[in-house]
Ligand code: VG1
């Protein structure tokens with residue numbers, strides 16, 4: 055039976071960079087998850103009889119909310135729900151299933167790289183029929199609906215067993231529990247030369263960070279590619295990720311980093327995040343920044359079967375370094391600069407304007423799905439290593455010798471009082487007009503603006519996407535506030551220096567960026583506004 059429950063709106067259900075993310079306790083309030091899910095369903099047109107994909111990263115609350123979503127989907131008139139076994143789907147696997155099954159969309163339950171557990175974070179994101187995160191027009195409509203909602207509906211039937219593969223029914227709706235890994239692994243076999251990787255004799259270490267990628271990495275790396283058992287570490291998804299942040303960066307994946315810098319390091323090291331869409335790449339003795347990884351993957355992608363015919367274009371988010379632009383230039387293909395967040399790449403990929411996309415936050419992907427894809431990046435790197443017989447370090451050095459090097463780092467100031475962070479950004483924005491021509495910490499400001507993006511496919515405009523200050527010579531600093539946090543504000547400061555081919559390509563990154571760090575503080579008054587002498591996280 056379909057039951058109708060009256061409710062009242064919550065005022066804080068505005069989706070951020072990547073869906074609605076809140077503390078678990080917030081989601082546990084009566085009606086909170088239901089209000090948001092019903093608002094999504096109310097906005098989706100044509101759901102009658104349609105297919106909906108549901109899956110999550112396995113964090114605390116995953117199963118409970120999947121159960122609610124299934125019973126509500128039955129009430130909303132969907133014809134079929136496809137759900138990953140045990141409620142698990144990595145974000146790229148969910149994107150793939152939406153596309154393969156011709157679904158109208160999907161619910162991806164994740165707070166990605168944020169920690170999990172009863173006192174930590176949870177999230178719900180809606181993806182559209184192309185498999186990608188809902189664009190701003192849709193998230194705005196969902197948010198508007200959360201402000202007026204007065205009822206939600208659900209079947210009162212029992213939720214089917216999510217651990218057993220196969221079909222059952224809730225009301226008239228079919229619930230199909232599918233293998234979480236199979237379709238995704240098959241797609242990877244189409245894109246990459248598994249025989250060549252298997253035959254290359256490479257060794258590797260993969261840290262799944264006790265998150266959703268474990269089963270995918272074990273199946274693909276150990277079973278199909280024949281890497282030694284034990285290659286995948288922390289491969290069992292845990293509701294609280296073992297108490298750690300499943301964020302693949304040098305701070306939270308430092309064990310992997312130490313291993314890769316050690317004497318008995320394997321050839322290749324990688325890690326992924328809570329929901330499997332991010333990647334960290336470290337070769338023996340060589341960390342590759344995500345911005346560099348994007349550029350190097352784009353420059354060598356033609357070595358993998360799935361990209362043998364070349365790339366149509368490369369897209370990167372604005373704070374991502376310009377390294378990829380130089381590759382696009384050399385390949386004679388367009389380069390696009392979008393706001394932060396994968397939702398801005400969807401239109402470019404759908405229109406066939408870009409093939410590879412990436413973000414400085416360890417996200418890389420291609421037109422094979424409409425999300426960033428951690429294991430995809432790992433496999434493309436492995437395919438390139440196998441095809442060239444070169445080390446990661448050699449590929450990086452040769453790349454810089456050809457294109458020059460974009461020294462790059464991001465400084466995060468976490469848990470800053472929202473008001474203070476807002477004041478910092480407001481002052482910065484107000485002073486932008488006066489910056490060009492000024493010299494700060496020995497650097498001359500060439501241009502300064504607040505990034506606005508105009509989507510070339512549909513003309514939609516997104517403003518206030520981050521303050522960027524360009525210095526003479528190609529260095530720059532970018533300031534923006536995070537849109538994925540769940541308490542206080544996180545100030546992100548992105549620092550970049552371009553060193554041309556004939557410059558010093560072998561500097562220490564911290565030292566290469568020191569003057570830009572000083573300029574950033576002088577320009578934004580970071581210490582003055584936040585009271586922090588140094589960032590919490592440097593990636
Ligand atoms: C961060 C990253 C952004 C990424 C987003 C979602 O957003 O900077 O590049 O797309 O997380 O990634 P923000 O607004 O906090 O800077 V995931 O892997 O958390 O879904």
Ligand code: CO
Pocket residue numbers: 145166167327328329330331332
């Ligand atoms: Co993620």
